[in-house]
Amino acid sequence: MLLSTKGDYGVRAMIDLAKHEGAGPVQRTEIARRRQIPESYLDHLLAQLRRAGFIRSVRGPGGGHMLAKPAEDICLLHVLEALEGSLAPLACLDNPEPGQEAICGQEWVWQEIYDSMRSSLSAVSVAELVDHERRHERDAVINYSI
Amino acid sequence: MLLSTKGDYGVRAMIDLAKHEGAGPVQRTEIARRRQIPESYLDHLLAQLRRAGFIRSVRGPGGGHMLAKPAEDICLLHVLEALEGSLAPLACLDNPEPGQEAICGQEWVWQEIYDSMRSSLSAVSVAELVDHERRHERDAVINYSI
């Protein structure tokens, strides 16, 4: 049931881009270092995010990557689905086949879980993830300073 | 994010056993046929369910498998965890490592989803799955008869 690293890393990258918005393009190298992602692997994820329209990239010296739209307008669900494909825990939740209920007998439970999961994920924007991280950092500093 | 067939098949098997409770042991062959599970694969799943204490098995002619306790007392969460191991969508939810929050930045979202999922799964017993299936069958018959 694990999310693959694709989804995890991809979201990390989006958070990193959102956090450094406004200071020009962010380089692959920087994202990879800060978020502990293998650089050449990150390449693929950035490509997927670009094709999905979440980021823009510019080449050449001083180039890098940036969000293609405001972080508030990008929800976690869309990012994850772009990277992972469907998040359904059972294949039959996406394309229900008639007669399967009698054999499998548990779709209804998973359907509820799936709906609830999608609802949670679509309620969280990349901007909120950044906010949360910033708050967490502040708390850590306060704790440390006591 | 898919549940593996282990979990799916295993739950199907438990439902099948619960449904045919009281009529003596149920054979591997029967379960496999009704629930569309490869018979020799089902073998492994029954072994895991047995080791986890959910079912008892008897050998010899007329042998088979049966629930080791009332279907009402067996919840989906326990069955699935016995078959799949942890259901956590991120590895860090089970053994959080300090410092990861700053890098990953999304645990809190997944923690909520994970908690909610576990809560849903532990609220459903195998008996309820059987009930649900029986109701579904009745409805299907009614629809057919119209």
Place this chain on the structure above:
DNA sequence: TACAATGTCGACTGAATTGGTCGTGAATAG
């Protein structure tokens, strides 16, 4: 113009996991 920095893309790969099969052996009812 040359070149260095950067992103783009696709081929390739090793390891792990998934989803099984198969064969041997043990228990037991009749």
Place this chain on the structure above:
DNA sequence: CTATTCACGACCAATTCAGTCGACATTGTA
């Protein structure tokens, strides 16, 4: 004793995961 049924472990093919690598395109700067 034999047929039936479970028990268990060895084995296996295909797929997916998680990357690496190399060739190439673009562009700012000297």
